[in-house]
Amino acid sequence: MNGHELSIAIQNCLTVFPEYADELGDLDQALGDGDLGITVSLGAQAVIDALLQLPPESKPTEVVLACAKAFANANPSTMAALVAGALLAGSRVWGDAESIDSEMVNKFALAAAESISQRGKSQVGDKTILDAMFPAAEALRETNSGADRLDAAIEAAERGVITSKELQSRRGRASWLQDRSIGLQDPGATAFLRFLQSWKASNTPSRAAVS
Amino acid sequence: MKKIINEPKDFVDEFVDGILLAHPALLKAIGQDRRVLVRADAPVSGKVGIVTGGGSGHLPLFKGYVGRGLCDGVAIGNVFSSPSSAQILEATKAVDGGAGVLYLYGNYGGDVFNFDLSIDMAELEGIRTRTVLGRDDVASQPKERAADRRGVAGIFFAYKAAGAAAERGDSLDEVAAIAEDIIEHTATMGVGLSPTILPTTGKPSFELADDEMEIGIGIHGEPGIHRGTLETADEIAEHLTERLVTDLGISAGDRVAVLVNGLGATPLEELYLLYRRTHQILEAKGIAIAKNYVGEYATSLEMAGASISILTLTDDRLALLDAPAESPFFREV
Numbered sequence: 001m002n003g004h005e006l007s008i009a010i011q012n013c014l015t016v017f018p019e020y021a022d023e024l025g026d027l028d029q030a031l032g033d034g035d036l037g038i039t040v041s042l043g044a045q046a047v048i049d050a051l052l053q054l055p056p057e058s059k060p061t062e063v064v065l066a067c068a069k070a071f072a073n074a075n076p077s078t079m080a081a082l083v084a085g086a087l088l089a090g091s092r093v094w095g096d097a098e099s100i101d102s103e104m105v106n107k108f109a110l111a112a113a114e115s116i117s118q119r120g121k122s123q124v125g126d127k128t129i130l131d132a133m134f135p136a137a138e139a140l141r142e143t144n145s146g147a148d149r150l151d152a153a154i155e156a157a158e159r160g161v162i163t164s165k166e167l168q169s170r171r172g173r174a175s176w177l178q179d180r181s182i183g184l185q186d187p188g189a190t191a192f193l194r195f196l197q198s199w200k201a202s203n204t205p206s207r208a209a210v211s
Numbered sequence: 212m213k214k215i216i217n218e219p220k221d222f223v224d225e226f227v228d229g230i231l232l233a234h235p236a237l238l239k240a241i242g243q244d245r246r247v248l249v250r251a252d253a254p255v256s257g258k259v260g261i262v263t264g265g266g267s268g269h270l271p272l273f274k275g276y277v278g279r280g281l282c283d284g285v286a287i288g289n290v291f292s293s294p295s296s297a298q299i300l301e302a303t304k305a306v307d308g309g310a311g312v313l314y315l316y317g318n319y320g321g322d323v324f325n326f327d328l329s330i331d332m333a334e335l336e337g338i339r340t341r342t343v344l345g346r347d348d349v350a351s352q353p354k355e356r357a358a359d360r361r362g363v364a365g366i367f368f369a370y371k372a373a374g375a376a377a378e379r380g381d382s383l384d385e386v387a388a389i390a391e392d393i394i395e396h397t398a399t400m401g402v403g404l405s406p407t408i409l410p411t412t413g414k415p416s417f418e419l420a421d422d423e424m425e426i427g428i429g430i431h432g433e434p435g436i437h438r439g440t441l442e443t444a445d446e447i448a449e450h451l452t453e454r455l456v457t458d459l460g461i462s463a464g465d466r467v468a469v470l471v472n473g474l475g476a477t478p479l480e481e482l483y484l485l486y487r488r489t490h491q492i493l494e495a496k497g498i499a500i501a502k503n504y505v506g507e508y509a510t511s512l513e514m515a516g517a518s519i520s521i522l523t524l525t526d527d528r529l530a531l532l533d534a535p536a537e538s539p540f541f542r543e544v
Contacts, residue, residue: 065335068335069335069336072332072335076295076296076297076300077297078295078296078325078328081296081297081328081329081331081332082328084331084332084335085328085331085332088331088334088335089331115331119324119327119328119331120324121324
């Protein structure tokens with residue numbers, strides 16, 4: 001996949017992703033301050049606008065950096081800053097490459113999750129986005145065959161979302177609820193799952209909006 | 212609670228407003244929420260920018276040290292709360308003169324989290340940053356764990372030296388190295404005699420009996436090493452100074468700078484009692500005080516108490532302390 005193809009895939013995904021904004025906003029309302037819906041809808045639009053400005057010959061890293069900058073500035077929040085930092089960390093793995101393969105996607109996913117872990121001082125089990133990201137990154141690494149990779153990642157992320165429901169939130173505003181957070185679904189982990197599902201739904205040949 | 216305030220929720224915005232009205236020639240606000248202040252001539256082209264920040268309630272820390280020869284910008288949090296990463300980024304962009312930006316602030320979890328997030332966003336804007344943490348409070352961790360210590364009044368020395376280095380045109384790496392060098396050779400310890408009262412809650416941060424003091428207290432009312440019977444000024448000076456001398460490993464022939472800092476509700480007279488005894492103790496040990504500061508440099512709202520900071524000097528460090536500086540709260544001519 002070259003930079004232009006990556007840009008198109010991201011735009012397709014982010015056209016669908018805001019359909020989940022209300023769900024994510026409601027989950028965040030129960031555990032945090034409820035701004036995740038806005039972060040997702042404003043962020044998705046800002047990223048699409050930024051990608052439309054990029055020249056088609058942009059490298060994959062340049063595409064990702066444009067996404068990170070647009071997302072961080074669209075609705076400044078801790079979540080937006082963590083995601084921007086994660087994209088930055090992932091893009092470093094790609095360097096100047098003209099196109100990316102499965103192996104590079106795996107490395108990107110792991111570097112992105114590790115960035116959030118380090119900046120947010122969180123691990124799997126703290127009931128954060130990492131409960132979906134790390135298992136998904138692991139599933140990508142273990143799945144070789146092209147068609148099944150995204151399905152495996154989605155399945156792993158979904159398991160993470162379900163498992164973390166019964167955990168207590170350890171980081172951010174949600175941690176203030178202490179044991180009242182048990183049983184509630186984590187909005188960050190859910191957002192990551194919905195992003196993967198949006199990618200699948202929008203980038204399968206029958207539904208691709210742009211090509 | 213007895214305070215001269217209006218609506219508690221407006222406390223921070225209103226004192227920031229007051230500072231801006233009082234010092235329009237020295238400072239300007241950035242952003243709609245006015246929680247970022249920068250020196251009036253920012254950005255200074257070609258100069259390393261220095262951004263600090265943290266919770267409110269410590270004036271002159273942190274916003275008092277924005278000015279020529281000091282920091283370039285500050286991100287202002289609520290009382291005892293970190294500013295957001297977006298505010299820190301705003302400060303970063305406003306002071307970047309093309310030579311990079313040093314983040315210099317106290318070692319507290321919330322501040323570290325938000326400044327670290329801003330590092331990535333600054334990089335996306337093409338601004339290189341370095342980070343140096345104030346961690347001078349010897350009471351907060353033993354020497355083996357000095358990297359985990361809290362930052363308190365001693366960060367003033369780092370502002371002064373790093374600010375002077377940036378002003379004379381040092382590179383980002385050089386300014387960061389100077390800030391790090393100062394922090395490594397600075398030690399602070401304080402005593403608290405009465406609690407802080409947060410404007411929003413109206414409640415004291417801790418309780419102390421009339422004849423008690425908290426030794427090794429933090430600037431948010433964090434507990435110290437132990438609680439003891441209130442001592443005389445001379446005894447307090449002796450205990451604090453001995454601990455600092457040991458921690459820094461200084462002895463006869465060394466030169467130092469001394470900062471006696473009031474925590475908010477202790478009169479200058481009492482601070483000079485502490486300075487007097489500190490001076491006598493160091494003199495008796497053959498340690499020369501080449502530079503001294505007595506007054507309020509890092510407070511904790513209306514907490515009564517004081518801290519003593521000592522910086523081991525070299526010719527280079529002293530020259531940086533002696534360089535000119537000007538902010539609404541501090542001047543060196």
